[in-house]
Amino acid sequence: MLFAMQQNEGPLSRLRRDHERLVLDLLRKQGPMTRGELGGLCGLSRTTLYDIISALVASGAVVTSVPQSAHRGRGRPVERLTLNPQAGQAIGIDFARRAVHVAVVNVAHEIVGTASETHGSEMSEDKRVDVAQRLVGRLTGGALRLGALGAIGVGVVGPVGRPGEEAGLGHNGDTLAALVRERFEVPVLVDNNTRLAALAESTWGAAxxxxxxxxxxxxxxxxxxxxxxxxxxxxxxxxxxxxxxxxxxxxxxxxxxxxxxxxxxxxxxxxxxxxxxxxxxxxxxxxxxxxxxxxxxxxxxxxxxxxxxxxxxxxxxxxxxxxxxxxxxxxxxxxxxxxxxxxxxxxxxxxxxxxxxxxxxxxxxELGEAGAALGGIALVLHESPLLTHYPAESKPEEKA
Incomplete structure (x- = not known):
């Protein structure tokens, strides 16, 4: 479980929790950022933002780091903030026409690894998911930790109306999504694999x-x-x-x-x-x-x-x-x-x-054949519920 908070029904507590959600949401979607970059995106005052960051760092939800290049400059190095890499991993799978590509990234946007395997056009959906499961096991050493994200992003060939389970793909994509969900026992977000490559290039690649x-x-x-x-x-x-x-x-x-x-x-x-x-x-x-x-x-x-x-x-x-x-x-x-x-x-x-x-x-x-699998991960980082174990679940009347 990722970091939980004490329940408090007061309006100030709820406002603070909303601010924490905002900061965590930005780090989840955008990856590592400086305090200044966070401030430019979140709209919080400098004092409020720094107070929120201090609390998140103290709790372990957020960690700080200094890029290697910063050590060589003059003056005080600029720290970058990121979600704790130990919070969990995100998995992306691309079921291309004649290949399966997988990628693993932690919640700090660090790429753990990618792997691919080609196959014949006659391979069944079940066997293709077998390949994906084996490749994921190879990348994670058999110790997959989906942790706080709790979802897998899947790319398929052809139109997909909306991301998610039972997406009504009208072809073998719905079968693949159902099989992945069954094997990994987590929700599956689905989209067209070329669109996912676009999202990946804007997250880790050329853009x-x-x-x-x-x-x-x-x-x-x-x-x-x-x-x-x-x-x-x-x-x-x-x-x-x-x-x-x-x-x-x-x-x-x-x-x-x-x-x-x-x-x-x-x-x-x-x-x-x-x-x-x-x-x-x-x-x-x-x-x-x-x-x-x-x-x-x-x-x-x-x-x-x-x-x-x-x-x-x-x-x-x-x-x-x-x-x-x-x-x-x-x-x-x-x-x-x-x-x-x-x-x-x-x-x-x-x-x-x-x-x-x-x-x-x-x-x-820049991302080559791994692009759509990484895009599946970006889809999870963008659209999965905010770190499901942080903050602790609110009472129904407190939810947005």
Missing amino acids: TGEQDVLYLRLSHGVGGGLVVGGALHRGAEGLSGEFGHITVDPEGAPCGCGGTGCLETVASVGAVLGAYRAQGGRADDVPALIEAIASGDARASSVVSEAGARVGSVLAAVCNAIGPAVIVVGGELAALGRALTEPVERALSANILPVSRWRMSLRPA
Whole structure:
């Protein structure tokens, strides 16, 4: 059990408890922060905040640390505050199409480890959960401590309307969620795995600390996610982030979604490799395409440049509508590097509102295949009940 408090029904006590909840909630969602950073987010007076922090540190709910780099500077090192790492661990599982990825993070936002295992497309849901359970056991040494968080975040392929159990996924995602809940005996929060990768990149990856992030994944499919005001945006029926199905060529190829000329038909792995082969090139995968570009093959560079231009135009339209501060690009095609991102940047700059050009930052994703599993953890940290054993449960009339 994490730290409990004495019950007191007075209004001042309830106000203090609300302040403590606010500080703990910010540390749970944002990770380590200085007192000044906390003050800027919570809106409490300096005196009140420092009093609350002192009490939380004294109780053991919050711990302080000084980053290694701070020891080398002059003056008094700036302490960072974080939830006590011993409070528990958070688990994220990504059930990708042909792989299972898991991640373990403690409540102080420190990544304990990640692991992955590929499998055939015919593997049953039950066996896939077996794989997840084995990988989690490997990372935790068989001593899983969910502790105060008491939930697992799960990423699945396809639309998910809302996070949580019995989410009505309409495919094998609901079975996977039920199996994970049964195996680990805790609630399960579920969301689309590409959206979860967006949340992870804004928590631990390329857009750490940013509140408004657009994530685009260029893989065998094209999709993405939006983090708006620090929270994952899902949209009606869980359809947010379907950037791959924005039309870029009304006369183009048919798309699996039923549309025509979608971005996915020109900027997915298969589409780009197909376009290169149609021009006489030979490449069976992205590494081979990278080699062709490096060798000076103009056909390969042209195909990638055209795909990048289409991507940049779509990103500009989305950015003009929602105004993110950062765009993160991931997926297998991101390995093409500047051959892809330069035409993306040119098209983005040409089509985005002039006032936004200098504010926009385009960055490569940093978390790789572990991104969605880490996003599942971020979902738990953002949306699970506040450290379930702290404060002690209030009486019904005291709950918000």
